[in-house]
Amino acid sequence: MKTGKVYSVSQVNSYIKSLIVGDVLLSRLEIKGELSNVKKHPSGHIYFTLKDEEAAISCVMFASDAASLQFEPENGSEVVAAGHIGVYEKTGVYQLYVKSMRPGGSGQLYERFLKLKEELEEMGMFDRGYKQEIPPYVLKLGVVTASTGAAVRDIINVSKRRNPFISIFLYPAQVQGEGAAESIVKGIKALDSFGVDVIIVGRGGGSIEDLWAFNEEITARAIFDCKTPVISAVGHETDTTIADFVADLRAPTPSAAAELAVFDYSDFEQHLGEMRLDIKSAMAERIKHIRLEKENYHLRLQRMNPINTVAQKRLRLDGIEGDLRSAMKLALLRYSGADRIENDLRAAMRLAIKRCRKTEGIENDLRAAMKLALQKSRAGCELYAQRLKAYDPEQSLRSGFAFVQDDKGRPVKDTGSIKKGDELTLIMKDGRVYTNVREIEKR
Helix, strand or coil: CCCCCCCCHHHHHHHHHHHHHCCHHHHCEEEEEEEEEEEECCCCCEEEEEECCCCEEEEEECHHHHCCCCCCCCCCCEEEEEEEEEEECCCCEEEEEEEEEEECCCHHHHHHHHHHHHHHHHCCCCCHHHCCCCCCCCCEEEEEECCCCHHHHHHHHHHHHHCCCCEEEEEECCCCCCCHHHHHHHHHHHHHHHCCCEEEEEECCCCCCCCHHHHCHHHHHHHHHCCCCEEEEECCCCCCCHHHHHCCEECCCHHHHHHHHCCCHHHHHHHHHHHHHHHHHHHHHHHHHHHHHHHHHHHHHHHHCCHHHHHHHHHHHHHHHHHHHHHHHHHHHHCCCHHHHHHHHHHHHHHHHHHHHHHHHHHHHHHHHHHHHHHHHHHHHHHHHHHHHHHCHHHHHHCCCCEEECCCCCECCCHHHCCCCCEEEEEECCEEEEEECCCCCCC
16 A cells, blocks of 8 residues: 655654654653663663563663662662653664662652761761771670571671670660661660670661661761761661761671671781790890890909909919928928028028018908908999989989980981971970971070
8 A cells, every 4th residue: 555755764763763852751751660671781881671560661871870879770679760761763762861860669768868968968977087996806796786687697697706705795676667766776875885895786688768767867876976886787788878977887788797896816816826926035035135144244243353363362372382392392402411401491481481471461461452442443433323323314304304306316416407397306204295396596
């Protein structure tokens, strides 16, 4: 049947596209539906289908728009997609070009979430300056979550695996539904006053409605005011709540929160063993050094001992006695006459006695000289000690003076060695003061 002019496929598709583009309603609209066939292209584009019980529509969200998403699109999730209807002329397929997307069925909740997030952020409740450090060695772990479910089981299992001696205090809070936020707040306050080392606040995953107790302002303020460090572990890795922004640390899952909060006891034991070996090695080295110093002092004392001098004199006396005996033998051999021998012997004996008495006098004089020398040495030592004490820098520091060093630890003796802006260290009797040079006045 002849109908008139014949058109090409591209002409028809182009005409249909012009009709759709010119439609005001289709140029800006929001469509609510369930996500299916979600595919993420390596370029960052997201291709998916929106469907309800009776129909479906193809959708595409380009990478530049997908980068602003506040959640992870997943099959089966209900969303509200905003954009315009367009036609891909090559295939003649029309589709929704999505500019923005939010969780569906919870649009008002999501708007409340964004509004509260903005208000609390302006108040500074998300600032890093208010975040508390998580203690490295947690012995008492507080947990605010439901008493049943995977979250509490995961926290207990991971914590006990890492440290069998950890003490876990569970506050069984209501984490979903009416009154859940108030229950969570009571749990945080109870464990904070109980005195645990850190508190994990969280639950398993769910929709925005399920997690809403962790988006309430009273929950955020309870976490912010808590004196005990708080780890937020709400939902899965892609779930984000107000509690995550206010908490001192955010964990992607309850299991990860336990990993972050509880130290590994086996690693701790190994570290202690290494520290013990280091301390033993340092002590052995110190003892060795002290023993060497002791031996050195002992040798010096031996060299300075006056008894050594007395021993030398006694050896000399022994030599004189030997000479006397030799002289007596020689006199007996030289003289055969008894009288002369007797006279010589008497003379030799008198001489020997005289020498012995002289030696005893020398020994007495030596002892007296040694005693006097020791007294002079002690007096000299005391004098030098007083002089050293006068030069002791500690005395000057106790009198209110300070020792000045530059930023390299060198002493500052005059104004010529420093300039304006230099960093100086003032060493005082009870500590150090770090300061900058504001002005230099020479005299």
